[in-house]
Amino acid sequence: MPATVALAVARYRPEVESEPISQMYEVPFRKDWVVLDALNYIKDRLDGSLSFRWSCRMGVCGSCGMMVDGFPKLTCSTFLSDHLPGPIRVEPLRYFPVVRDLVVDITDFMQKLKQVHPWITRKEEKPIAAGEYLQTPDQLDRYKPLSMCINCMLCYAACPIYGLESSFVGPAAIALAQRYNLDSRDEAAEQRHEILSARGGIWECTFVGECSKVCPKNVDPAGAIQQYKLTATAHWFKSVLVPWGSR
Amino acid sequence: MSGKVQYTLYHPKWYRRHVSVWWWLENRSYTTFILRELTSVSVAFFAFLSLWYLRALAQGSESYARFLQWLRTPLFLTLDSVAFLFILLHAVTWFNLAPKAVALRLQGKRVPDGIIAGLNYLAWLMLSVGVTWILLRG
Numbered sequence: 103m104p105a106t107v108a109l110a111v112a113r114y115r116p117e118v119e120s121e122p123i124s125q126m127y128e129v130p131f132r133k134d135w136v137v138l139d140a141l142n143y144i145k146d147r148l149d150g151s152l153s154f155r156w157s158c159r160m161g162v163c164g165s166c167g168m169m170v171d172g173f174p175k176l177t178c179s180t181f182l183s184d185h186l187p188g189p190i191r192v193e194p195l196r197y198f199p200v201v202r203d204l205v206v207d208i209t210d211f212m213q214k215l216k217q218v219h220p221w222i223t224r225k226e227e228k229p230i231a232a233g234e235y236l237q238t239p240d241q242l243d244r245y246k247p248l249s250m251c252i253n254c255m256l257c258y259a260a261c262p263i264y265g266l267e268s269s270f271v272g273p274a275a276i277a278l279a280q281r282y283n284l285d286s287r288d289e290a291a292e293q294r295h296e297i298l299s300a301r302g303g304i305w306e307c308t309f310v311g312e313c314s315k316v317c318p319k320n321v322d323p324a325g326a327i328q329q330y331k332l333t334a335t336a337h338w339f340k341s342v343l344v345p346w347g348s349r
Numbered sequence: 350m351s352g353k354v355q356y357t358l359y360h361p362k363w364y365r366r367h368v369s370v371w372w373w374l375e376n377r378s379y380t381t382f383i384l385r386e387l388t389s390v391s392v393a394f395f396a397f398l399s400l401w402y403l404r405a406l407a408q409g410s411e412s413y414a415r416f417l418q419w420l421r422t423p424l425f426l427t428l429d430s431v432a433f434l435f436i437l438l439h440a441v442t443w444f445n446l447a448p449k450a451v452a453l454r455l456q457g458k459r460v461p462d463g464i465i466a467g468l469n470y471l472a473w474l475m476l477s478v479g480v481t482w483i484l485l486r487g
Contacts, residue, residue, distance in 0.1 A: 116364070122364060207363060244454075311378070322449070325450070328446075328449050
């Protein structure tokens with residue numbers, strides 16, 4: 103076991119650099135340390151000017167996503183010991199504009215997420231006195247894996263289509279749209295269809311499949327998108343064959 | 350990025366990385382993906398070849414013999430071998446990905462991926478055996 107490990111951390115200080123540079127830091131190696139621990143060590147002991155996002159330290163909040171040795175990872179669950187001998191390359195999430203050092207701007211994702219109505223919508227709400235909307239375990243099973251998404255955006259950083267085609271709604275937002283489409287309590291699938299089947303929607307996806315591989319919560323956005331392609335195709339055939347049918 | 354970008358005092362200059370045209374060489378999964386996409390060229394090649402085959406057949410025995418002669422040239426044999434390997438990659442990747450797109454549910458439970466992919470492979474095998482039998486029976 104080495105006593106220390108080197109981290110090559112991307113620095114971008116808009117007032118200093120015109121483009122990111124790599125800065126080396128030597129941190130103590132401990133086998134129970136994750137990349138986020140090393141970054142916090144740098145921040146606390148070596149260089150207080152390093153900027154990065156983090157919060158829960160337990161893979162729940164989705165704040166600490168970064169590129170580690172070229173792959174999108176949650177730094178709170180990426181052990182230093184899995185990236186020896188180093189130097190371990192830490193960079194901001196790919197395809198997002200860099201605000202500073204390891205901090206990226208997530209406005210684009212937040213706007214796209216909102217577009218797909220990721221909440222339960224009813225055509226007509228029933229009064230509270232009428233009780234809750236009941237659901238069977240089977241109905242819950244249909245969407246539960248998709249509901250595990252923590253909005254960490256690793257899937258966006260893994261998706262070359264998002265990098266090349268900025269209008270693409272993207273893996274997590276489509277997976278979350280599908281999460282609500284499959285929820286027996288929701289009645290807004292038609293509204294989401296307008297967004298998902300338009301330009302920038304599901305048809306931009308060419309099924310690279312990397313989004314599902316990097317997902318720390320096993321959400322499988324790639325599967326959700328392909329399944330929605332089948333739904334959208336059936337929807338289109340129905341609209342052509344039965345144009346008078348209710349939409 | 351979509352929408353209007355707002356610059357403020359605190360982030361005056363965002364850095365946007367340019368996506369290289371060689372992005373697909375960055376990791377093995379991306380390269381496999383591009384190879385999978387390229388297999389469509391082989392599919393088109395075999396489709397074109399089948400049409401040419403029918404045309405040669407329709408034009409009579411002399412034309413058909415010329416066509417068969419051409420099939421035996423080293424150039425065609427090389428093209429055919431490469432295209433065949435790509436077709437195999439096309440078929441295998443397609444069948445392996447099929448379970449992702451087909452989420453069948455039976456008695457409230459999702460049919461396992463192995464069953465969906467297995468049924469695809471089984472259909473492929475049966476069709477291949479059927480075609481081989483038709484070609485070899487005389």
